[in-house]
Amino acid sequence: MxxxxxxxxxxxxxxxxxxxxxxxxxxxxxxxxxxxxxxxxxxxxxGKIITQYVALVNPDRVGLGVTAFVRVRLDQQDDRHLSIFEEAVAHIPEVMECYLMTGDADYQLRVLVDDLSAFEDFLRHKLTKIAGVSQLTTSFALRPVVYRTALPIGRQER
Incomplete structure (x- = not known):
């Protein structure tokens, strides 16, 4: 299709x-x-236009009250190092989204955790243990302003 x-x-x-x-x-x-x-x-x-059906769960109601956006720089950006990083973060449940980026960071992650202690544990025992990670910059979300899961199909101005 x-x-x-x-x-x-x-x-x-x-x-x-x-x-x-x-x-x-x-x-x-x-x-x-x-x-x-x-x-x-x-x-x-x-035709893989619809890829799956899911239930959306309120993170606050299940104790995942901290949303962090983490920008990651690798010490090398060759295919091998990119693959190592991507394979590793794909298996970390706290990582909700991971994007390969342009600009001053190689990746941006959206991370959900219970609290700041859990975030520290995530950083110290998971993210910084991935080979090639050289720099991390974190911003914490205060509150969501816009959060959508539905694509704007048919909603665009024509």
Whole structure:
């Protein structure tokens, strides 16, 4: 599936807002009968446009009240060192997101932990133990202002 049309966009917007929506309700909201709606949804899944369905959990309610953004510099930026770092952070559960960056840092991480003591433990026993890490700069989030999980499909100005 290469190109999506307006109906596919509406389907994607609806399932991003509610991944547990029934096919009947989805078909009513996007203006299709149930069979073609289900067929389109299955095509979006098969085409890897929809990659998974998840439940969003409130971090504060499960004791993960500290969000830190960590900028990481490596001592070398060759493919081997980048791969070592990426493989290591992929297995650290506190790392929610990791981006390879341009600019003065090689990576930016979004990290969730219980408290500052847990963050110190994360730094000392996990992140700084990764071969090649040379510099870390951390900023702590005071509160979220905008947090979205839904992509702005169909919401762009045309």
């Amino acid at each position: 290469n190109e999506i049309d307006e109906i596919d966009r509406r389907i994607l917007m609806e399932v991003q807002d509610n991944g547990r929506i029934t096919n009947q309700e989805l078909s009513e909201r996007v203006g299709l009968s149930p069979s073609p709606c289900l067929r389109r949804l299955k095509q979006l899944e098969a």
